[in-house]
Amino acid sequence: MVDSVASSSRVCDICFAESQHTVAFMATTNRVYLLQQNFHQPEPVETGPLLEQFSNPQFATIASEEITDISQLIIYKSHPLRLSLGFFESDDKNQVWHLQLETGVAMEVVTAALSGLWKEMFKVELKPTEQS
Numbered sequence: 001m002v003d004s005v006a007s008s009s010r011v012c013d014i015c016f017a018e019s020q021h022t023v024a025f026m027a028t029t030n031r032v033y034l035l036q037q038n039f040h041q042p043e044p045v046e047t048g049p050l051l052e053q054f055s056n057p058q059f060a061t062i063a064s065e066e067i068t069d070i071s072q073l074i075i076y077k078s079h080p081l082r083l084s085l086g087f088f089e090s091d092d093k094n095q096v097w098h099l100q101l102e103t104g105v106a107m108e109v110v111t112a113a114l115s116g117l118w119k120e121m122f123k124v125e126l127k128p129t130e131q132s
Helices: 104-122
Strands: 002-006 009-016 021-027 031-037 059-066 070-076 082-087 095-101 129-131
Touching: 021 104, 059 095, 070 104, 082 104, 095 104
Parallel strands: 070 129
Antiparallel strands: 002 009, 009 021, 009 095, 021 031, 031 059, 070 082, 082 095
16 A cells, blocks of 8 residues: 655555564655554543544654664565665664555555665666575
8 A cells, every 4th residue: 555645755554574563664764664554543631622532643663773774675585565665873783674455556656766876866866686
């Protein structure tokens, strides 16, 4: 499922492979996010401005990274809906997000969006690495 949140954002439903929880993936012009959606109806609070009347946000951030920290995109021949995002970390450790997307269209949209953002920043393409 792919939705446009804003002109600078793209969202799709994915599974964070380690946890098997369905999360939302969002890319803005400078960051990528894994978000947990709150499906519960927020409870109104009696006082305060309208924006402060709900006790639970719709999305909670699980993880986020800078687009500039992406080191690689890995797609898998044996699992065509699996995508791994590698990130450079400042403490010499690499972080990897293993994602299981729901559709081939979601895979194309996510890889194209990340490659496009990378190209805008660095003027070179970030091509996905293919593994078996």
